[in-house]
Amino acid sequence: MNEAIERSNPEFPPKIINGCVWKLREKSPGMVNKPSRGVFQLLKYRN
Template identity: 55%
Template sequence: MPKSPEPDKQSLKVTERINATALELLEKHPEGLRWSELTSMIRNSDPTFHPKTVNGCIWKLLEKYPDRVYKPSKGLFRLLKYK
């Protein structure tokens, strides 16, 4: 499986900044984060992020980064390296 591109927190693309923030938060929480926790932490990190854009990015996290993120149970997101 090819490695997914590294998202950049300095990017002009909002979705790339949200993805970078999500991966950074998951890195800090090896036990994983629930959907609601991840959503609120991302929105608190930058209040300019639109709530629906945050939801969409989290929804597509597994699709966009299958080599980094998995869901051990419904609503729980965790980095593969902590599997």
């Protein structure tokens, strides 16, 4: 996910992107699932 964000927004510093993604599940528990390490998924797409 970090790499995709970096490619689409090269002006964002990598550490800022990592910091935002790192706590994604904690900040939005009703919207985001983390099925495995490094993988985030919107709950509406969960099997």
